[in-house]
Amino acid sequence: MSDSKPIDIPVLALGPRGDDMTGRAILRQLEELLAALVERDEPGSIDLRSLPFGPEDRQLLEEALGEGEVEAEVESMGPSRVRETGIPGIWWVTHYGSDQQPLAELLEVTYCPEILITPSDAAKEGLSALRARLFESDHMGR
Amino acid sequence: MSEIVDNNPLDLTGTRISVQKPEVRYDVQGEMPDEERVRIAMRSFVKDFGAHSAIYMESCIHCGMCAEACHYYVQTGDPKYTPIWKLELFKQAYKREAGPFAFVYRLFDLKSAVTAQQLQQWQELIYDSCTMCGRCTMICPMGIDIAALVSQARHAMFEAGLVPHELWAVAERAEREGSPLGATASTFADRCEWMADEHEVEVPVDKERADVLVTISSIEIMKYPNTIADFAKVLNHMGVDWTFRTDGYEATNFGLLSGNAAWQKDMSMKMIKAAIACGAKTLILPECGHAYGALRWQGANLYGKPLPFEVLHISEYLARGIKEGKIRLRQWPESVTFHDPCQVSRRGGATAAPREVMRALGVKLTEMGEPGLNWCCGGGGGVVTIHRADELRYKTFELKMKQVEATKAEHLVSSCSNCRQTFDDGQAHFQWDKTMESLLEIVAANLINT
Amino acid sequence: MRDKTVLELLQARGVSRRGFLKFCATTASLLALPPSAAAAIAETLGKTRRPSVIWLSFQECTGCTESLTRAHLPTIESLIFDAISLDYHHTLQAASGSAAEAAREEAMKAAWGQYVLVVDGSIPLGEQGYYSAIAGVSNLEMLKETAAGAAAIINMGTCAAYGGIPQANPNPTGAVPVSAIIKDKPIVNVPGCPPIPVVMTSVVAHYLTFGAVPELDHLGRPKSFYGDTIHDRCYRRPFYDQGKFATSFDDEGARNGWCLYQLGCKGPTTYNACATVKWNDGTSFPIQSGHGCIGCSEPNFWDKGSFYQPLSAGIWGDRQATLGTAAVAGAAVGAVAAASTRIRQQHASEEK
C-alpha cells in the first residue's frame, strides 16, 4: 500500500452531444410565450434544468437572444442573476445557492421578473423605517 | 406366399429385367391384424438400434435441406419426398422404444399415432422413392446418414410384410433359387461355357483352389453376359489364378434391398464360404453398386469376424493391376463422362479407382460436378424392379440425363450393371442417344496382349 | 408560534420575500414541476400554518441524520424542515430523557391527525420487538402509537423503507420496514443508505407545501428523484455503449473513467438521483469517484450478491454441488435409459 500512487480520475469524460435540437425547441416555445404576454398579458417561464440542455443549446440561445439593457444582481439566500436578453420581455434568471452552486435556471417571459419587484410588505416596512430615520435626524439635528 | 412367385414370371427381354408387370399387386405379405403389423414394424425398427442410428434420430433439426438433395423432391416438388420425412413414422418407434426419453414416452403413453394404413402409404416413400443414394447425407448440416436409416426402416417393413410386390418376389426368388433373375447355378455354368466358346477365352469355373474368386451380378449373367468374357479376358491377361464358383457367384443381394436381414446374410455367406473353400485371397465384386456395400462393408459383420480375404470392386482391382503393371492398355482417347454408382463411389469409397483406370486409358474425362456427388441414376435400391415406380423413376432420370448432357462428353461410362440397365431403360423410354458403357468392357477391349 | 404561517416564520428568521420566491422557484425546478408551480408553492406557504414533524429513529445507524446535517449551508427547505417544523428528533433536539418524550407526546397531542411522521431505521419484531426500545417503549409500540395520529409517514433511508441492513440475511432481529406494520397511512419512501440530503428535505418540504404525497413509483418512491436509473443518467454511460469497461480498479480503463459495469456497478437497476443531484453539494457521486453503484436505494441491496460481481452474473447458492449433482443424476438416468433400451432390444430379438 505504501507505494500506491494517487490516480487521477477524470470526472467529465462526456463529449459534446453534438446538436442543438433542444435550443431550437426552446426558441419556438419562447415565441409562443412572448406572444401570450403581448396579446393576453400572460407571463410564462421555461425551466432550463428540466430539459436535456447541452452546451450547443446554450450557445444557440445566447446567440439568438443576445444581450439586453438590464442586468441585476439580487442577494437573498445566495445570489441570483437577472438579465434582460436582447429580446425585450425575455429574462434570463439564474438562482445560485449560498454556496454559489446554480440551483435553478429559468427563462422568464414577463415585463419584469417578480424577484425584482419590491414586495408591498417590504415597501410598508421601508416607509416606517424611513420615517423612523427622519424622526431620528430631526431630533438629532435640533 | 408362393402364389405370388408362381404368378410372377420373370421378364428377361426388356431393357429393364424384373418380374413381369403384375396384373394384381400384392404389396402386403402375410396374414395378420393391422395392430400386429404396426407392432412388428415398430419393434423391428428399434430391435438392433445402436448408438449411431440413435444419434442420427436425435439430431434432426427439421431444416428441410435434404429435400433439395433428393431427386424425387427436386423433380416433383412434392414435399412428401423430403428424405427425412420418409422416416417420420419410424421416429415414433424410436422415441417410444429406444430413445433416452423412451420410458417417459411410455410412462405417459405418448403413443405413436402410426396406423397400418400409414405404414402402407409409407411403403412408397421407403421403397419406390428412395434409392438410398445418400445425397441427403451429403447435404445434412447435422451429418445424418438418412440412407442408412432408410435401410433400417426397410427391415421393419419387411418383417411387417409391407414390401412392394416385385421386390418381394425377386428377393424371395433369390433366396430360393440363388438368383433373383433366374440365373441359377446351372444357367450360370451354361453361360460361362457359352461365353468361353463365343469369345474363345478360358473361363475357369469351380476350380478347387484359386487365388482370386470372381463374383458376378445376375443382371450381367442374364442381360450383359459378355461381362463373363470380359472378366476372363482381363484376369487371364493379368495371369491371375482365378475362378468363378457355382456355389458362390451371385453378388446381388436382394435380401439387403428388400430388407430381409436373414436372407441378406444367406446371400453374402454363399460368396464368403465359396471364397474360403477355394482359399481365395481376393474376392472380386462385379460392376454392381449395392453388392459392394453388401459384401465389402457389411460382409465381415455378417460373418462375425474379419474376412480371411480382401474384397475389391472390379474397378479397384483394375486400378491395382494397372498400377502394378499387370494390365497393359491401348490408349482410348475419347471424350468421357463417368457416372459414379452411389454405393460404390459416394457410399463405398471407391471413387478414385475408376478414375485411375480411365487415366491409364488416356480418356478425356469431364466430371459431373464433384466426383462422388453426382445424381443417382434413379434405379438403385431395388427401385428399378418396381413397375409402379416407373413413371417417377423416369422423372428422376431426366435429371440424370441433363447432368450427363451438360458435360458434352461423347461417351457415358460407369461401373454398375444396375445403373446400366436403368440407363438402358431410360434411354429406350426417352429415345436418348447416349448408351452407357461398362468400364470393364472398355478395359477388356483395349488390352494389349503380347 | 403554532398559529403563524410558514412564510411569517421564515421572515422572522430573516428570509426576505425575494428569498422566499427564489426558494419556490428552485423547489419547483428540483421537484421537476412546471415553473408555474412556483407561484402555487408561494401562495400555499403564505397561507399554511406551521406544520409539525415528528422524527422517530429505530433500528438505524444515524447515517441518515448525519447525511441530513451534512447539508453545508442552511437552505430554506432545511429551515422549514428542522428549524420550523421539527418537534421531535432525539438526536438533534436539546431536550433529553423524559423531557424529550414529553415533547413528543405534546407535539402529537397538539397536531393530532395533522403531523408528519418521519421514520429512519427498521423495526425489529423479534423478542416481542424489544431488540430496540426507547424509554422502555419498543420501536414497534412507539411506531404504532405515533403513526396513529400522523397525516402521513415519510421513511428516511432504506432501513425504514425496505428493511435495509438490519433486515439483511440472516436478519437476527426480525427487522421489517414501516410499511410492514402501518397499512392505513400514506407512506413516502426516501431510500438510500443514506438518502441524498436535499432529496430528504425536498420531499418533506413538498409534503408540507402541497399537503399531499408526491407522485410515487411502485416502490413508494417520489418519481421526481427516483424516476431514472443511475445508469441512464450516468456521465459514463457512453462508455457502456461503446463497450469500454474498466476491468480492475487500477487499470487503464479505470484511469480513463470508463464504465464500471464489469466491476459490479448496480447503476442499471438502481433508481436514484445521485448521478444528477450528486453529493456534498454537487461535488461528486460514487461512480464519479471511481466506484460502482452498490444499489443502496433498492430493496434487499445487501443480499443481491457481491458488490463487485457484475450485474449479469447469477446469484448462486451452492452452485458446484447443485450442478455437479445434476450432471451425475443426468448421467445416471441416461445410463438407466440406455440399459433398459438394451434389455428391451434383447427381448425383442429373442421374441422372434
Next chain:
Amino acid sequence: MDLIDFARGPALQWSLALFIFGIAWRLIGVLLLHRKVDHSLPRHQDTTMGGVRLIFSRMWPKPEFRQSNAVHYALSYTFHIGLFIVIFLFRPHMLFIRDLTGLSWPTLPSGFVYVIGAMTLATLVAMLVRRMSHPVLKMISNFDDYFSWAVTALPVATGLLAVSHLGARYETLLALHILSVCLLLVWFPFGKLMHATLFVISRGTTGALFERKGAST
C-alpha cells in the same frame, strides 16, 4: 424476493441444473446404446480425424448445394452468426459466462451488439415465416420446431426490450430476459436446440464411419 432476484438466483441455478441434467441424460442415454464392432477391413485407419474433419467441413456448404438452398443458407448463417455475436460478444453476457466458467475474452461495443441483436431477431422472424410457408418445412415441422423457435427468439426480444427500456421498467425487463434464458436452458436438452451439442457427435459419427470406408463426406 423480487422478480430480478428470483431470476438471477434460484431460477438461473435450477434451470442450469436442469440444463446439465438433461444434456447428461440425453447424451449418455444415446451414447451408451450398443455399438457393433465393425469387422470390415477399413480403407483408412484414422477415423477420428475423419470425424473431426466433417465436424468442421460441414459448416461450409458444398458448391453443389449452394444454389438450391441459397435462402436457407443465407438465413441460417445470418442467424447463427448474429446469435453468436449477441451471446458471446456482448460484455454483460461474457461476464455472465466468466462468472460461471472463469473464462473471459474481448467483446464488441454494446451499441453494435444491439444492432446485431435486432438483425438476428428479424432473421428469426423471417425463418419462422419461411417455416410456416415453405411446403417442405411446413410439413416436417412439429411442436418442437415452433417451441424451440420461441424460446430462442424470446431472449433476443426481451434483451432488446431491456436495452431500449420498452414496455416496462429495466429491472423487470432484465428479469424477464433472464427468465426467458432460463426457459431456453430448461428446454435445450429436451428439444432440437440440443443440436448445438449433438452436431459434434452426429457429424463426428458420420465423418468417422465414412472415413473408414473412404466414402464421400
